[in-house]
Amino acid sequence: xPRQPEHPDLEDVQLARVFSALGDPARLRIMTVLADRxxxxxxxxxxxxxxxxxxxxxxxxxxxxxxxHRFEGTRCFVSLRADTFDRFATVLDSTLQLLATDQG
Amino acid sequence: xPRQPEHPDLEDVQLARVFSALGDPARLRIMTVLADRxxxxxxxxxxxxxxxxxxxxxxxxxxxxxxxHRFEGTRCFVSLRADTFDRFATVLDSTLQLLATDQG
Numbered sequence: 001x002p003r004q005p006e007h008p009d010l011e012d013v014q015l016a017r018v019f020s021a022l023g024d025p026a027r028l029r030i031m032t033v034l035a036d037r038x039x040x041x042x043x044x045x046x047x048x049x050x051x052x053x054x055x056x057x058x059x060x061x062x063x064x065x066x067x068x069h070r071f072e073g074t075r076c077f078v079s080l081r082a083d084t085f086d087r088f089a090t091v092l093d094s095t096l097q098l099l100a101t102d103q104g
Numbered sequence: 105x106p107r108q109p110e111h112p113d114l115e116d117v118q119l120a121r122v123f124s125a126l127g128d129p130a131r132l133r134i135m136t137v138l139a140d141r142x143x144x145x146x147x148x149x150x151x152x153x154x155x156x157x158x159x160x161x162x163x164x165x166x167x168x169x170x171x172x173h174r175f176e177g178t179r180c181f182v183s184l185r186a187d188t189f190d191r192f193a194t195v196l197d198s199t200l201q202l203l204a205t206d207q208g
Contacts, residue, residue: 015202020127025120091202094194098119 005062005069005076010083013065018088021064027057028099031080034067035096039077109166109173109180114187117169122192125168131161132203135184138171139200143181 021027026047033045042054049057058078061067065084070077085092125131130151137149146158153161162182165171169188174181189196 014129016127016129016132018127019123019132023120023122023124023127025118028120028123088202090198091195094198098192098195 004071007062007068007081008065010065010087013084013087015088015091017064018066018084018092021060021066022095024057024060026053027061030057030061031066031096032099034078034080035100037080037082039070039079041075041077108175111166111172111185112169114169114191117188117191119192119195121168122170122188122196125164125170126199128161128164130157131165134161134165135170135200136203138182138184139204141184141186143174143183145179145181 022031026049029047030045033040042058045054045058047054047057058067058069062069065081068079068081070079126135130153133151134149137144146162149158149162151158151161162171162173166173169185172183172185174183
């Protein structure tokens with residue numbers, strides 16, 4: 001099994017950092033793709049940035065506690081972190097709803 | 105009447121920029137003070153930063169469309185922007201509720 005990326009503990013997830021991670025159009029686009037609560041691979045994040053910039057955005061979401069990343073061979077599967085979405089449910093669920101209606 | 109600070113038009117207020125503005129502990133603290141929807145002066149924002157840093161934080165909130173700033177003589181009165189809170193009501197109202205319960 002490949003080495004798995006690090007994720008912050010739930011108690012270390014900070015609202016300010018969550019907001020900061022959401023504060024970018026490309027990262028909001030990634031969140032929109034992830035909103036169906038299933039795992040996605042990076043090819044599915046149709047953001048208009050290069051591979052290293054996409055990796056940077058994904059790292060920010062992971063380190064903020066918003067996403068869970070799982071390596072399988074050379075592939076990385078990304079999904080929303082259910083525990084963080086439980087903790088900040090009202091804010092994050094309404095964010096996904098807003099993104100689904102394409103406002104903002 | 106003194107020159108008033110500039111505010112973005114509501115249609116130019118972007119969700120990503122709103123989140124970016126909220127992505128800082130000091131600015132979340134300012135939002136907590138403003139949550140009663142009345143005007144406040146900068147002395148009331150009890151954040152542990154110097155005057156120029158506080159001005160910087162207030163500028164970011166204003167330029168993101170979150171706050172309205174009104175000069176009166178040498179004083180500046182700050183309040184939440186009702187139109188932005190109407191537009192992103194679910195996300196922003198739940199953010200204020202979360203801040204009121206001191207989570208995050």
